[in-house]
Structures are given as structure tokens and as C-alpha cells.
Amino acid sequence: xxxxxxxEWLAYLEQLHPTAIDMGLERSQRVLARLQLxxxxxxxxxxxxxxxxGSTCAFVASLLRAQGLKVxxxxxxxxxxxxxxxxxDGVEASDEQLCEAFVAVEAARGDTSxxxxxxxxxxxxxxxxxxxxxxxxxxxxxxxRLDTVNVVDADISLVTSIGVDHVDYxxxxxxxxxxxxxxxxxxxxxxxxxxxxxxxxxxxKASALACPLFLxxxxxxxxxxxxHWHWRGxxxxxxQFELRDLPLLDLPMENAALALQAFALMDLPWDEAxxxxxxxxxxxxxxxxxxxxxxxxxxxxxxxxxGHNPHAAEYLARRLAARxxxxxxxxxxxxxxxxxxxxxxxxxxxxVGHWAVAPLDTPRSRPAEELAKALTNLGATVxxxxxxxAALEGQCAQATADDQILLFGSFFCVGEALAWLERQxxxxxxxxxxx
Numbered sequence: 514x515x516x517x518x519x520x521e522w523l524a525y526l527e528q529l530h531p532t533a534i535d536m537g538l539e540r541s542q543r544v545l546a547r548l549q550l551x552x553x554x555x556x557x558x559x560x561x562x563x564x565x566x567g568s569t570c571a572f573v574a575s576l577l578r579a580q581g582l583k584v585x586x587x588x589x590x591x592x593x594x595x596x597x598x599x600x601x602d603g604v605e606a607s608d609e610q611l612c613e614a615f616v617a618v619e620a621a622r623g624d625t626s627x628x629x630x631x632x633x634x635x636x637x638x639x640x641x642x643x644x645x646x647x648x649x650x651x652x653x654x655x656x657x658r659l660d661t662v663n664v665v666d667a668d669i670s671l672v673t674s675i676g677v678d679h680v681d682y683x684x685x686x687x688x689x690x691x692x693x694x695x696x697x698x699x700x701x702x703x704x705x706x707x708x709x710x711x712x713x714x715x716x717x718k719a720s721a722l723a724c725p726l727f728l729x730x731x732x733x734x735x736x737x738x739x740x741h742w743h744w745r746g747x748x749x750x751x752x753q754f755e756l757r758d759l760p761l762l763d764l765p766m767e768n769a770a771l772a773l774q775a776f777a778l779m780d781l782p783w784d785e786a787x788x789x790x791x792x793x794x795x796x797x798x799x800x801x802x803x804x805x806x807x808x809x810x811x812x813x814x815x816x817x818x819x820g821h822n823p824h825a826a827e828y829l830a831r832r833l834a835a836r837x838x839x840x841x842x843x844x845x846x847x848x849x850x851x852x853x854x855x856x857x858x859x860x861x862x863x864x865v866g867h868w869a870v871a872p873l874d875t876p877r878s879r880p881a882e883e884l885a886k887a888l889t890n891l892g893a894t895v896x897x898x899x900x901x902x903a904a905l906e907g908q909c910a911q912a913t914a915d916d917q918i919l920l921f922g923s924f925f926c927v928g929e930a931l932a933w934l935e936r937q938x939x940x941x942x943x944x945x946x947x948x
Contacts, residue, residue, distance in 0.1 A: 519608040522615045523595055523629075530628040536659040541631050545664050547621040550638055554585065554646040557665060558775060559697045561653035562673025563690065564825045565707070565768045569673050570650045571797045572764070572772030578603060579791035580781050582647035587637040587662070589630065589654050592799050592819075592928040593935070599637045601644050606637075614639045630654055634661040656683050658696020669775050670697045670724075672706045672715065673768060676824035681851075691715040698724050703749075703778050707771040725749075733774040735766055742766050746774045756785060760793050763801045765828065799927045801832060804934065808909040814838070817930060818921040821848060823856030829921065830860035840915030841866040843908045847901055847926035850879040854887050857922070865919065867911075868895040869904035873925040901929040 517525065527533075558573055560566050570586055577584045583602045591597040599606035606614075614636035618627075627635070634654070641649050651667070653660045672694045675687050683690045691711065695718035698704045704724040706715060711728060719726040727733060733746035744756045754777075762769055769792050777783070802817040820829040833842070844865040848854060870884035881897040888895045898904035901920075908918045920930045 517612065517615075519595065519611055522612055526615075526629040526632045529632065530626045533628065534630075534655070535628050536656070538659060538661070538664055540625050540627055541635060541661045541664045543625055544618065544622045544627065544631075544635055545638070547623070548617065548635065548639060548642075550642040553638055553641045553665060554649045556648035556669075556779065557651065557667050558648065558669050558671065559651045559653065559662060559665070559667035560671045560673065561657040561660075561694045561697055562671070562707070563676035563678050564820075564822065564828070565673035565765055565771075566652045568764045568795075568797050568800055569671060569707075569768040569772055570652045571795050572769050572792060573671075573775055574600070574603075574650045575791045575795040576772060576776045576788065577648050577650075577779075577781075579787045579794075583645070585637075585641040585644060585646045585649040586652075587634065587641075587649070588652040589633070590924050592924060593931050595633075597798075598633065599640060601640065601646070606640055610640055611636060631661045638665065653697065656690075656693040656696070658693045663697055666699050666702075667697060668699075668702055669778060670699065670702065670704045671771060671775055672697075672704075672708065672711075673771060674824060675706075675708045675712060675715070676822065678822045678824075688712045688714050692718070695719065698722050700724075703727065703775075705771060705774055707767055727774055727778075729767070729770065729774075733770060733777075735770040737761070737766065744770050744773055746770075746777050749778045749780075756788065759789055762792060762795075763803070763832075764795060764797065769795075798931070799924070801829075802927075806909070806934065806937070808912075808937075811912075812914055813909050813912045813918060814914075814916070815918045815920060815930075817927050818919070819924050819927050820921050821852055821857065821923050823853055823860070826857045826860045830864060833861070833864045833919070838915060838917035840913055840917070843912055843916055843918045844868045845901065845904045845908055845918060845920040845926075845930070846870050846884060846922050847873045847881075847904075847929075848879050848884065848922045849873070849875070849877045849925070851877065852879070852923070854879065854884070858888060858891065858893075862891055862893075865893065867908075868893050869898055869908050870895060871898045871901045871904040871926075873901065873923055874929060875925050878923075878925070901926055902933045905930055905933055 586600040596605040618635045692714040695715040705727045741758045799819045804815040806813045872878045885895045
């Protein structure tokens with residue numbers, strides 16, 4: 514068992530449980546009790562939401578690490594390597610560390626069947642417990658109430674946004690989704706929501722648990738100008754205070770505002786210079802991720818984003834409209850079959866001059882023909898390709914130095930693009946900065 518490498522462990526995990534998704538906490542709670550991990554760190558922050566979880570986790574972790582704290586971050590899914598899911602003090606867990614964690618969880622689970630995600634989450638928790646951390650930041654995988662991450666009690670719970678997605682598991686209304694998201698709240702512990710219109714079930718849950726509730730637009734908020742943005746919020750004692758003239762960010766500043774409010778509630782030093790630099794330094798792969806590629810002797814600009822639902826597409830469209838390229842914007846696009854295709858492409862109307870669509874390397878992919886038909890019906894210029902690699906190469910071939918290639922959609926789409934970028938010949942360089 515202990516001789517498996519990481520690839521073999523992941524293949525084993527995929528066939529361990531009858532279904533890939535099996536919502537519920539009972540199995541994970543049983544194994545967690547056997548692992549006897551105790552509290553993972555003195556500070557535990559859990560983050561859920563329809564969109565913005567990843568960047569919010571990154572902002573929170575960056576603010577904490579700027580204080581010299583040792584921080585663990587758990588997130589999902591990954592783009593290139595499974596190791597991306599588990600960060601310990603800013604460094605991806607090694608293959609050896611992950612294998613050791615899987616051995617520990619496998620020994621503890623006995624005859625309890627666990628899903629791939631459940632095994633991975635408990636393995637991350639085991640690693641964190643071994644690492645003497647000052648804080649952990651945990652991203653919920655799906656929903657909140659019944660997600661494995663929720664077996665751990667949070668000191669602060671964050672909900673980034675509430676939209677309709679994953680309807681088979683979370684329901685088809687914002688109210689049903691809000692009920693699931695609010696499942697991460699804990700009795701008497703601070704609960705934060707970055708959605709400007711939080712549905713009543715979320716408010717009811719916070720009230721029932723006597724959670725100090727901090728709402729964007731009421732307790733904290735942001736305002737931006739052409740060159741800066743400003744934040745206001747509250748300390749734990751209710752005192753209002755502000756941060757002015759913050760540098761503009763590529764990552765969503767709404768999520769930075771939420772992270773700032775969470776940080777303001779912690780008993781930590783508040784150094785404005787450190788706070789501003791921590792926000793500016795925050796990067797996350799695949800979210801408004803700008804890259805520069807030398808392709809066959811010419812420089813090409815790329816922007817990668819994992820926006821794969823209407824809420825994320827609307828945000829992406831606003832950011833694209835605010836920063837048009839000098840030339841054309843060319844898109845490479847792939848999406849899973851269970852996503853709202855019309856809701857994702859409609860916000861981008863008029864912002865893309867030419868589309869290249871492709872199937873993804875997963876049985877869950879939506880066929881390129883369906884993508885092309887939907888875009889053509891909106892009046893877009895589209896070309897279908899057999900793969901994301903081919904679509905990228907096609908757009909790079911026609912792009913000029915003034916053009917921008919937007920690659921977005923599924924995590925699979927961005928992951929395939931990142932793998933393609935890594936494979937480019939030595940003479941073709943890639944520069945990039947997430948965010």
C-alpha cells in the first residue's frame with residue numbers, strides 16, 4: 514500500500530467509491546474521528562460561494578502570511594497537478610507528503626467507503642495537522658452544508674456569492690443554494706457574506722446560530738475610482754474604519770474586500786503598508802491570469818480564466834469591457850455539458866472578434882458542434898477544432914502583437930491550455946503572472 518506513487522494513489526481513489534459525488538458528512542466524520550487530528554490550526558477560515566472562492570482564499574492567505582504566519586490552504590479542483598490543492602506556507606505539498614497522507618487516511622478508514630474528494634480532503638487535513646500551522650484556509654468543494662470540508666469547525670465562515678449552479682445537488686433557486694452555503698456557519702462564530710443581496714435562508718441561519726453577521730453593503734464595502742479603490746469595514750468590537758487609496762487589482766476586488774473584513778476580525782496587527790502589499794502580491798493561476806507567449810517568433814498575449822457559469826461570465830465580461838486590447842480579442846472556449854452554455858456566452862457578446870471552440874478531454878465535455886451552433890446563433894464568428902491545443906495554436910497563428918487571446922470556460926479547458934504552454938519549445942518562451 515505504502516509503495517504507491519501519487520499517480521497510483523489518485524487512480525486508486527477514483528475507483529474507491531461507487532459514485533464520484535456522494536454528498537454527506539457521516540463517512541468523513543467517522544474517519545476524521547479515527548484520525549484523532551484535533552483542531553487543524555489556531556485559526557480556521559472556511560470559504561464557500563458560487564464564484565470567487567479561490568481568489569478569496571488566496572487573499573485571506575496572503576494577508577495572514579504577510580503577518581509572518583504559517584498558513585495552510587486547501588482548494589479544488591486543480592489545473593495541472595493534484596499538488597496544487599494543498600499549499601503549506603505557500604508551497605505545494607510534495608508527492609511524498611501526499612502519499613504519506615493517503616496512507617494515513619487509508620489506514621483509518623477501515624471498511625468506510627470514501628469518494629475521491631473525501632479522501633483528498635481528509636488527507637489535506639492530516640497534512641495540515643502535522644505541519645504546526647498558525648492558520649488554515651479551506652475552500653468548500655460543492656455547496657457547504659454537506660461538503661466534506663464542513664466536518665471541520667470554522668472560526669470564521671465566508672460566503673463569497675450566491676448564484677444558481679450545480680442544480681442537481683444544491684437546488685435551482687438562490688434561496689436553496691443559500692441554505693446549503695450557510696451550512697458552514699458555526700454557533701456564535703463570525704459569518705461574512707460578500708453577496709449584496711443575500712437570500713433570507715442565509716440570514717435566518719446566521720440568526721439561529723447567533724453568528725455575528727457581516728454583510729457587504731452594510732458592514733463592509735468598497736468603492737473604486739479610475740486609479741484606486743477604497744475599503745471600509747468593522748473591527749470585532751463594531752468600530753468602523755477605512756483603508757483608502759488601495760492599488761487596483763486584476764483579481765476581483767469584491768473578494769479582496771471580503772478577505773479584508775475577515776482579516777479585520779482577527780486579533781492581528783493592522784499595518785496598512787503590509788495589508789496593501791499583501792493584496793497586490795496575491796496571485797492565482799487561471800483567474801484573470803495574464804500570460805505572454807513567444808509563438809513561432811512573435812509575441813502573443815493571453816488571458817486565462819476559469820469562468821464557467823453565468824455569474825462568472827458576467828464578471829469576466831465587465832473586466833474585459835474595462836480593458837479592451839489595442840487589436841482584436843480572440844477566444845478559445847470549452848465547456849462541460851452540465852453548464853449553462855447560453856448563460857456563459859451571452860455576456861461576452863460584442864467583446865470577442867473570433868471564437869475557436871473545442872471539446873475537452875473528459876466524457877463530461879460539451880461537443881464543439883454545440884458550442885459553435887450556440888455562438889453562431891448569436892452572430893459570432895466561430896471555428897471548431899478537435900482539441901484545445903489545436904484551437905490555441907490556430908488563434909496564436911493568426912494573432913498579432915496588438916491582439917489578445919482569451920482562453921476561458923471549464924477548469925479542464927484552462928488546465929489543457931496550461932499543459933500546452935508548458936510543452937512549448939525552448940525557443941518559445943512563456944512569461945506570466947496570475948492576476
